Amino acid sequence: MKKVLFVLLGIIYHNFFSQNYTQYINPFIGTGGHGHTFPGAIVPFGMVQLSPDTRIDGSWDGCSGYHYSDSVIYGFSHTHLNGTGVSDYGDIMLMPTMGNPSLNNTEYSSPFSHKNEKATAGFYSVKLDKHNIDVRLTTTKRVGYHEYTFNEEGNANIILDLNHRDKLLEGEVKIIDDKTIEVFRRSEAWATNQYLYARIEFSKPMKISQKEMNGTQKENLLTGTRLAVAFSTIVKKGEKINVKVAISPTGYQGTEKNMLAEGKSNDFETIRSQAIMDWNKELSKIEVKSDDKNKLTVFYTALYHVFTQPNINMDVDGQYRGRDNKLYTAQGFEYYTVFSLWDTFRAAHPLMTLIDRKRTSDFINTFIKQYEQGGKLPVWELASNETECMIGYHSVSVIADAMAKGIQGFDYQKAFEASKNSAMLNIFGLNAYKQNNYISIDDEHESVSKTVEYAYDDWCIAQMAKMLNKKEDYQYFMKRSQNWKNLYNPTNGFIQPRKNGNWYEPFDPREVNNNYTEGNSWHYSYSVQQDIPGLIAAHGGKEKFEQFIDAIFAASDQTTGREQVDITGLMGQYAQGNEPSHHIAYLYNYVDKPEKTDTKIKYILDHFYKNTPDGLIGNEDCGQMSAWYILSSMGIYSVTPGLPEWQTTTPYFEEIKIHLEDGTTRTITKNTEKTELKKLGFENIPPLKDYKYVELIAAPVISAGRLFDFSTKVQITPLNSNDKIYYVTTDENDKNVRKTFKTYKNPFTINKTTQVSAYAERNGEKSSVTVAHFNRRPNYWDITVNAKVNSQYTAGGKLALIDGIQGTLNWRKGEWQGYQGQNFEAIIDLKSPQEFTKLSSNYLQDSKAWILMPQKVEYYASINNKDYILLKTIDNTIDPKDEKVQIKEFSTEVLPTEARYVKIKAYYFGKLPEWHMGSGGESYIFIDEISIK
Template sequence: MKSYQFLIFAVLLFLSSCKLPVSKAEKSKPLISYVDPFIGTGGHGHTYPGATRPFGMMQLSPDTRLDGWDGCSGYHYSDSHMYGFSHTHLSGTGVSDYGDILLMPTNEVVFNNGADGKKGYRSHFSHENEVAEPGYYKVFLDDTKTEVELTVSERSGKHKYTFQEGAKQIVILDLVHRDEVLDAKIVLESNTQIYGYRHSKAWAQDQRLYYDMIFSKPYTKVTFLDDNKEGENVKAAFEFDASTGNILEVTIGISAVDEDGALHNWQLEIGDKSFEELKTEVQGVWEKQLEKIIVESDNEVYKTNFYTSLYHTMIAPNVYSDVDGRYRGMDLKVHQAKDYQYYTVFSLWDTYRAAHPLYTIIEQERTNHFIKTFIAKYKEGGIMPIWDLSANYTGCMIGYHAVPVIADAYLKGIKDYDVNKAFEAMKHSANQDKLGLKFYKEFGYIPVEKESESVSKTLEYAYDDWSIAQMAKSLGKEEDYKTFLERGQYYKNSYDPESMFMRGRFRNSWFAPFDPYEVNFNYTEANSWQYSFYAPQDISGLMKLMGGKEQLESQLDKLFGAKKETSGRNQADITGLIGQYAHGNEPSHHMAYMYNFVNKPHKTQEKVHQILTELYKDTPDGISGNEDCGQMSAWYVLSSLGFYSVTPASNQYIIGTPLFKKATINLENGNAFTILADSVSESNKYIKSVKLNGKKYPYSYLNHDDIINGVNLAFEMTDKPTGWATKDKHIPVTEIKEHQIVPAPFIANGDIAFKGSTKVTLQSVSKESEIYYTLGNDYIKYEQPFEISEKSILKTYASKDDKKSAVITTTFYKIDPNVKIDLKTKYANQYNAGGDNALIDGIVGTEDFRTGTWQGYWDEDVVAIVDLGKSKKMSSVEVNFLRDQRSWIFLPTNVEIYHSLDGKRFQKIEDWKSPKPQNTDEVMIQTVKTRQTINSRYIKVVAKKLGKLPEWHLGYKHDGRSWIFIDEIQIK
């Protein structure tokens, strides 16, 4: 799989010119030899094995897969056919994009890629003939007997093709490869140089990439597909004279700005350097980069996992500005970066947790560039990125996590940017009205019926707001500090004291039936188990809600000891399970460290060691979930060193357990932070004692300043739990003490839609607060449950001392007690819309199915019978169905409506046929309505499923089946 034939002498020469901090750290061989880029290319890691430079614009890598979830990076280790080699790739994402400008050497002019099983330019290959190293990739193509080698600079790269002696030499340029092409062009500048562009649409809706490439020898003939040099279907075949030698090199530069940018990028970065010179240079850069942390151990697997992880943290975000500083901004216009490099690919929902805190240690100058980039994106596009990709806001994931990245850096002394503008952008992000923020600001939580993923958004917004408060306090902005510290406590409004879980508030009652194992629309890529421990800014406050340290510890024990299975909708991201702890997805990443907060650090040590040694392997499927642009690997890097960033912007790291006998972090300020672990081994995973600069250190947390000042941290390890760091004065504390809020009360019992009457019980998570309510004009103090027997509007709030919560308004609906509904098929609990009476409760669904107002049925017909209690005259029957095909929700193929006087003999009064499903992302509500006046008692609705998804749908290849979403059978 790997080759260790490195040009060590050249690498050492290169390093001799680099000013590295003086350190006694020792490496027995080049650190790049420990990096295995194939790790993560199997399973669901979604990484790529090709050549790239640290944080580089170009990712020159092989393409073995054209689509599908496990094809997000363009390569999967289980594949055996190579389509070619493109110049942009994403590392570990859950959505596909990139794969731009494919080149493929072959022996004949053929434009079909062969994916359809017909003759094409793709070739079989074997992993035995494949090599991947930092900055270098090589493979042998079996079908054409051609060897391919790839290497790169920052914005440019080289291909080296060694054809079989005497074979035809043809290179296919495919600008159609992978995502939808909006426009493409090839310009023949000469018989050795071509240039052009490719504009495409995928995750990024308008990606613009320009290229300039030069061949090492002239082509003798060029053939275009359909004679087209530009348009949406541009491919070309370049033929070369085999008599001039069997080696062909292609040098290429890319740019998001224009063709001149692409030309200048390769000219200034590569120029006339040979392939070997470029390879030596990039591997020297990688060696220097990896030397930022030197670990020493006799365990070669641990070192491979460590340096591969460190490597993975350094391949994104990606430089997006050209050598002259020009770049394409979020307004798709060209801008100039004068004193920094501009970046893209910020997977912030993932990377704010550990990757960016790692960068504040080993990439401080680059962190300044990241934040300058955030500010620029704010100026260009009106908001800081949540998940930006190639000058596009993708709208992916939740939170506004550029905010804690800035706060964490600022509070650690990284301030080489416009601090006031950064703070302005942070507040701007938090004060939007979209993505549920309007309701979050008004109520202190996001109601289920107002916004999807309401629990996760509430919790993550609260953490982001707390980080704004910390920066505001440092800047002396007291009013902002108060506002955002209060908002940092809004997580309390999602806590259900009875179940001890974070739950969705549906019409101010708890979403029910409740199953903490259920993956549903209240959470982001998770269930309640995996979000109920998320209040890293106020773990003491969360602990108080749960009833104290013992209760929090008990809940953590239950988390790690729970059954592994989840219920509800399938969520491919929930992997790497230890109980319901899901290491393959980010919301779980801090949980193992929470035992330190309850005086049980040995449990943290056990769990962290288990994760490090069981969920990271030196195999293609060695990452337990999507790599997510460095976050999975950053967790490993930090945790294997012995600490983790549970609460970025607190300037503290929580100590876990070290994996290496010695580790040295070489800092940009010239200091070296050294970690020693005496007697560490597979069994000696427990900490017996710690010394900081030779002095006894009884605390189970570490301060950022200690790292940056370059102290020595020495662990004494043993094979049994000890009493180290178990006293209250030695444990970490994250706590919000000032500006305490009063959580909003909730409806603990009572039906929002009821027959006859319903008894309402109000409750608050704050036992000290008083609750007030009104069903009319005057508020009265809540003393005991009360009864509602008519349609009513309930308003309620809680108060304590001189503070009060938000006022929460809930409408109660009275269902005609004579009307009954008999559901012949069972809805999915996660889409229950309030229960059995949801289709007759008078509440009509909106266009967002995730707000809980629709009843969902998976892969089955819907049959429902409404009994009006007695025969009535009715002018129409209306039934609503939702279409949201991106979410696999299709209209029924046909809807039949019947009526009956006796409930036995039914007569059809409507037979609606759905048009054939078309490939569209448009969301719509379809109303099916009868057209005749009748006297009847019973109405039966039959909605027929589509079943297997159409061939054009993404789910077709996975044998996907359709959902029917129905709401409100209205009889008028």
């Protein structure tokens, strides 16, 4: 029978596909290194990702649940994330064992060897060495198929552990009969409230032989927030037990419907063959020719990884769980989840506009429903939860790109409404961005990255407005799209953070810090995809901009500042392993040097993508790393999603055929004219009428000593030499005085705590107002700190601890001093003996970020800086497990004490304990203001 099946399958391949593309799939690519992929059985965009789990510790390289360096399998779960940087999923875990069952994962887990492991498209197998069990897995979209062969006779067990990986909030196991169970799992991890239901069907009767639970047991129902069950039976040597698992986000009825639709077959090979057909249908959309099988494997595995997600997230009848946790039915579209949009808007979604316009429309319909049901478009959506991970509102890029390329099937007006809503919120620095036309360090962390990415997204919304003939909206968002100019420093060509009205200093473009998202100034100084001609002009023309592109590749490949594991694949400071760099090599095209683009792209294709487990240079990031490879190897790339055009390079393969949905085929060779490639797939898009829009005038910078002794000189500088500057100053004597702006001519001196406000004007157009605060010292004490401050968290120097300026809960804005792995000690010299009755110092806790309250704080006093008297010890009362970001003032009243020197000693928490995700790492003390009264 199996022979006949494969003969029929071969006929189907011959009739429908020119070849079996799945032969080139290697699911192990990216499972080593930092790729964060998994090797299990999947079908394109399926709800089930049935894969082995070798990691349960939440470690960064174990985000997908599997790492090639591991040698122990804990079980086989039905949901996994492809190449993300945060752990989640791993739901409904089953594990076969022999003998007396155990629910302890260190006992039911099994060693394995890669020589006994195989993974292909839609299939995974492995031998579990502990009990000599052969496991084979395959799947449909919603049903996972397990085949366990017990090579020894005896007591066989199948462990169901709902405690596996993320935190179980609610668990339920219902015994329907001796071959059928239903499971409910509500869990919390990256997605804080994930619902998943399962229907599990065994091929032979099984009995509960062991259970662990902390809830209730009523007849055939087990519940709890800890819940694991062993099901057992006697097997003969070589006997097989098959298990089918249907999953649903909506309820038990959903699992039944999904099982009836996709779980009727009891023939494992039939399901495996269907999975292969599903993959060939998708993979055949692009045909590439090469004599190098490794290149073919890298290409088609890349396409496989792109098609791994987003994942269908509705039942066979269209029912799904919305962002508001209510149940809905999709009408005329399919509802999806897993949108890693900060990554995928750059290449994965543009690729889909070329080869899967219908699914692109479905994605956008999903976005619109999430807006209607959850209040805003997705940013990084997972299991109908918004994780708020990463930055920007890049759903609008996907929408604008689809509209620009003529993709139909969704409501353009509703999509625009949703996009505009995202841009008008007051979250994540947007309030400051709208008011000041940029975000400063004082407003929000990652201020540079947020400013430039919001500006690109605003350009996308402007393009939608143009297509919908919304002239005022177009002009408004086009002006906002120029906000990058407020962070462009014309003296060095870098996009640079601003603080208190001035450029943030000291500045090192290699420094990775909290002003950027997973990067540094090198990476983000090219992130003006919406206005590359404007960026070129700002640099002084094409020749100078070419030199600036050369510079990133010629720079040292060493970063400074915080260690950032995402920054990999370095060519100078260019980082192929992380997304902000992905378009930079193509910028040579804009300065008429396409040969330089060709050279850089070919080097990356040759060196950073391999047919090995560590064959990805960075996180796969839900298909983005692979989509870059696919597009670039075809000779095209979307530098600016939202424009119906491609930037081009020399194709990597001798011949590429793209089969489009309209039934036509486009053929690319190394001789294909680049003008043909530029409009590939979008030749019939009519040009839109253009509207004029106002040029943004950049806000001036104001420089002076933020903290000064008696006086300081204030200088105001325009970012364009043609601008006129107007300013006004206010101090504590001007509270009720209304002042008017006056023309700035020369630097001036202030001798009081003063606010300086200034704007630039050119041709009647004004910039936003820059506001800076300069503080006269509230005291003239001196301070000696006997601890080494972390260079990332200096708050501007030791005087920051006694300057009277309080740090806020958002410590990433840089107002706190951080000390790692050490006690903090400081001595304050009051300059002369003074009487005081109150001492205090402020500390911050953000447990997830390794910042914990000190165990205790001691205050001492001395007249001579030698002989100190302990005045008070204050113990900490805040639980280190409390993940709420909070500030605590360690203050004490003392009897009137006269002293010249006050010593503060804060004892750090110590190494992070086992319960912490950073277990074994050194904790931080964060301190800001010390007060003596």
